[in-house]
Amino acid sequence: MIETERLLLRPWTADDRRALGDLVNTPAMTAHLGGVRSETEIDAMLERRLRDQARHGHCYWAAELRGEGTLIGSCGIRLADDYPGAPVEGMPEIGWRVGERYWGQGFAREAAEASIAWGWANLAADAIGAWTTARNKASWGLMRRLGMERRDDLDFHHPRYAADDMTGAMVVYLLERPQ
DSSP: OEEOSSEEEEOOOGGGHHHHHHHHOSTTTTTTTTSOOOHHHHHHHHHHHHHHHHHHSOOEEEEEETTTOOEEEEEEEEEOOSOTTOTTTTOEEEEEEEOGGGTTSSHHHHHHHHHHHHHHHHOOOSEEEEEEETTOHHHHHHHHHTTOEEOGGGOEEOTTSOTTOGGGEEEEEEEEOOO
16 A cells, blocks of 8 residues: 555455446546446456456555545556557556546645655666557646656557547657666
């Protein structure tokens, strides 16, 4: 577990499924991610988090308000082992999703900074990457505020989307390990 001033980043449990769906499966939250998902797809998202945690010891963790236990989103680092042939395959990938009622309060940055610190302390990687859709400029902004640099040479098309679906056009940023 990782504690910040306001947050606790912790492993997911099967009991988090409903709260996760309610939080991240809204039109505003999924506007840049292909739209609202089915219950089956939300179940699969949670299963990926649980599988990543079991296989690698880390994932996009559940993010909750410290002392309250209220789930506000997800943030952490996972191993990008499901992008076959993409230039980011195997790279540590930081990601975040914060429920819309918690937007604009600095939670994503707080969780991301703590996750990056955890990554440098616990992973042997030379860099941590982040990517999102070409339309998700809010995430680009956070990537820049975290000190990440745009790497268009690493851009790729997400394998879960058809080649002509622009939702799959991924824009990549990278943070090099501090010297």
